Amino acid sequence: MGIYLNSSTAYTLYKNETKKPYFVDKTLILEQLFPLVDEGTNYICITRPRRFGKTVMANMIASFFSKAQDAADVFDCLKISQDADYQIYRNKYNVIHISFNDISRQCTSYEQYIARIEERLIKDLQKEFPDAKLAQEQSAVDALTDIYTDDCSIRFIFVLDEWDFIFHQPFITENEKMAYLSFLRSLLKDRPYVLLVYMTGILPIAKYSSGSELNMFTEFTMAKSPAFSDYFGFTQAEVDDLYLRYQNTCKDMRVTRTGLQQWYNGYHTASGEQVYNPRSIVQALRFNELSNYWTSSGPYDEIYFYIENNIRAVRDDLTLMVSGMAVPAKISEYTATSTDLKTKEEIFSAMVVYGFLSYQNGTVSIPNKELMDKFSDMLKQEPSLGYVYRLANESDRMLQATIAGDTETMEKILDLAHDTETPLLTYHHETELTAIVNLVYLSARDNYRIEREEKAGIGYVDFIFYPETDKNADCIILELKVDNTPDAAIQQIKDKKYAMRFQGKIGEMSKYSGRILAVGISYNRTNKKHKCKVEVL
Incomplete structure (x- = not known):
């Protein structure tokens, strides 16, 4: 057994994974790989955001195919064991399994990084194939070619995890990225010893040259490729x-x-x-x-990194997305490889690839509360965001003013929005007003679950604030109006019985004991003024 060749590491790691109480069996992906192994010389690259199961899947595939160790004790009780060809493929192949994120602390250059990989692989090949009389100074390509030349029945399945890890290291230059792509091309492309290459990472394969060094790969991304979708996430x-x-x-x-x-x-x-x-x-x-x-490993600065080169281009869209809306975007996943993101397309493309945004039907959005919290942190901590930063930092005061019924303070905070000429604040539709109102109540998310356009009573309310940390806190129902009055908004709350969401639904009455506040907010496009009203129901 070697470090890379026919290693028992993948078997050990995946076996441990199957023992965990919340293990999910995704072994049926192997059924899609069996035909590729039969055909030979196939290349697939599956990219997903971090923490989406890529490494677990790579360990599973390596431990299933590798002849290093009989893995029947692991796979006999999993879904793939029901496949008619299960026994034919299990533990029958030479597998080279390389996790490219396995880097020693002493590695400070690309030369050290790639030399360590080649040296380890050569040692494995020398140990497994002593009759080939391989020299340590040989390249991995030459060694593998010599083995195949001696016996053309010897072919290899490559399982390469985190192929793009090196791109994120501070010591690598643009020229060295090209050298790395050339290394992979030389090792894998058009080599008769290649039976299958299964490769994973975050970044889609970078097309750094017109020749496309790794164009032999078929790529499967989350945003654009339906195949293999069920197996990640x-x-x-x-x-x-x-x-x-x-x-x-x-x-x-x-x-x-x-x-x-x-x-x-x-x-x-x-x-x-x-x-x-x-x-x-x-x-x-x-x-x-x-x-x-998922996001605990990286602070809000990680999100800010993607927008800092052109905040103005994405600021208003971020405001809409923090309001829970999806915004139109053209996604080109290959632009995520750029280190100098400037256009809105490049910025949002990178954020989709890295999992900070979700992409569907030509729009991007913040996927969930876990990410929404990080975006909210950024809005409150980055002065370069201008009016967005100012309004977000008024959100504590806005909530307190609402609870106190201080409509004068509420109106002043909302009018701060017009210190800028951003198109978002033209309020041609309630959508823009909704975004700004959401922004000035940003801090309320610390203590409330805020739902938008939720069914309540006999209609759909703009916002409902459900107390989460303190069930004795005031419940808030908020309705918006453009070119109307806050009284009309309050009346709509009453007429459509929105308060039933707290008062009349089974199971809700016992949850909340605070007051129910009806809040009406209006905007007049002629005089560019907001009006507010708060009433206890």
Whole structure:
């Protein structure tokens, strides 16, 4: 057994994964790989945001095909064991499994990085094929070619995880990125010893030259490729099953199924299916708490990195998205490889690739509360966002003024929006007013669950604020009007019986004991003034 060639590492890691209480069996992806192995010389690259199960899948594939160790004890009880060809493919192949994110702390240059990989692979090949009389100074390509030349029945399945890891390291230059692509091309392209290459990463394969060094790969991205969609991220049915396990084992449940939906859902495959962030789902159920698990490894600065070169181009769209809206966008996933993002297309494309935004039907949106919290943090901490920053930082005062019925302060805060000439504030539609109102109540999300356009009574209310941290806090129903009066908004709340959402629904009455506030906010496009009214129902 070697480090890369026929290693037992993948078997050990995947076996441990299957023992975890919230393991999800996705082994049926192997059924789609069997024909590719039969055909030979196939190349697929599957890209997904981080923490979407790429490494678990790579370990599973390597442990299934590799002849390093009989994995019957792992796979006999999984879905793939029901396939008629299960025994034919299991543990029958030479597998070269390389995790490109396995980097020593001493590595400070590309030369060290790539030399370490080649040296380790050569050692593995020398040990496995002593009769080939391979020299340590040989390249990996030459060594593999010599082995195949001696015996053309010896071919390899390559499982390459985190292929783009090196692109994120501070020591690599643009020329070295090209050298790395050339290394992969030389190792893999048109080589008779290649049976199958299964490669994963975050970035789609970068097309740095007209020749497209890695154009032998068929790429499968989340936004544009329906194939393999079910195997990365958790589907609705899978989360339902995991939640049932949680209910059967947790004695003091603090996580609701609705909470999982709000916090971690919101991504879409190219086929339109909704998927959840798998790491966050597992962590929430395991630790019995809804929290920022996926984004906890990177602060809001990570989001800001993508927009800092052209804040003005995306500022208004960010405001709309923080309001829960989707905005039109042209996504070109290859632009995510750029380190100098300037156009709105480049910025949003990168944010989709890295999982900060969700893409569906030509629009981008913030997928869930876990990401929404990070975007909200950014809006409140970056002065370069201009009016967005100013309004977001008034949100604490806005909530307190609303609870106190201080409509004068509410109106002054809303009128701050007109310190700028941004087109968002022309208020041609209630959409823009909705975005600004959402912004000035940004801090309310710390203590409230805010729902938009929710069915309440006999109509759909603009905003309902459900107390989350303090069930004795005031409940808020908020209605917006353009070129009308706040009194008309309050009257609509009464006429359509929106308060029934708190008063009359079974199960809701016992949850909330605070006052129910009806809040009307209007905007007059002629005099460019806001008017507010607060009434206790």
